[in-house]
Amino acid sequence: MNAYRLYLVTDDQQDLATLTEVVSKAVAGGVTMVQVREKHGDVRAFIERALAVKKVLQGTGIPLIINDRVDVSLAVDADGVHLGQSDMPAKIARQLIGPDKILGLSIETQEQLAAADALPIDYIGLSAIFATPTKTNTKHHWGIDGLKSALKVTSLPIVAIGGIHEGNIPELCSTGVHGLALVSAICSADDPKAAAAHLLELMG
Numbered sequence: 001m002n003a004y005r006l007y008l009v010t011d012d013q014q015d016l017a018t019l020t021e022v023v024s025k026a027v028a029g030g031v032t033m034v035q036v037r038e039k040h041g042d043v044r045a046f047i048e049r050a051l052a053v054k055k056v057l058q059g060t061g062i063p064l065i066i067n068d069r070v071d072v073s074l075a076v077d078a079d080g081v082h083l084g085q086s087d088m089p090a091k092i093a094r095q096l097i098g099p100d101k102i103l104g105l106s107i108e109t110q111e112q113l114a115a116a117d118a119l120p121i122d123y124i125g126l127s128a129i130f131a132t133p134t135k136t137n138t139k140h141h142w143g144i145d146g147l148k149s150a151l152k153v154t155s156l157p158i159v160a161i162g163g164i165h166e167g168n169i170p171e172l173c174s175t176g177v178h179g180l181a182l183v184s185a186i187c188s189a190d191d192p193k194a195a196a197a198h199l200l201e202l203m204g
Contacts (some may be wrong), residue, residue: 004179008034011187023056029196037067050076096122128162169202
């Protein structure tokens with residue numbers, strides 16, 4: 001089972017009730033991993049959101065990943081953490097979370113990609129594949145060709161993120177990428193369950 005396949009990243013603008021409803025429906029539709037994101041720096045709110053999602057995921061076997069914050073991940077005993085380049089270094093994060101948790105890292109440049117295999121991480125979030133409204137500070141867009149070459153450079157599983165929608169999913173999947181991370185395609189859908197099922201269908 002490839003846990004990275006349909007990787008849901010939550011929308012930090014949604015209130016708690018909406019968040020849990022979206023995650024619950026997305027899980028019913030077939031998402032394989034859930035990352036809880038909270039960009040406002042409120043640790044208590046982050047822990048509350050993470051625990052609410054953890055409850056939804058209980059018994060499903062779907063990993064709960066915490067975005068950026070190792071302390072929040074430890075506080076809620078999540079299945080792993082996803083780090084950005086300005087977060088805690090991967091080696092220190094690994095020491096804190098232990099050998100059995102999942103550790104992901106966002107990779108934005110060729111230099112970072114070249115260094116990735118030497119780090120104690122489990123997968124790469126290749127960012128951003130295409131321009132996306134949810135991330136306005138990305139310096140580099142990998143595109144399909146960049147994704148193909150990245151898959152040759154690293155032995156780590158790659159999750160593609162950024163600007164992914166139903167129109168480009170078949171082409172992305174034809175590269176052999178291990179997973180696709182989506183926010184709005186599921187979180188903003190009228191029916192997150194149907195959206196997730198449809199996306200998996202497109203992935204073939």
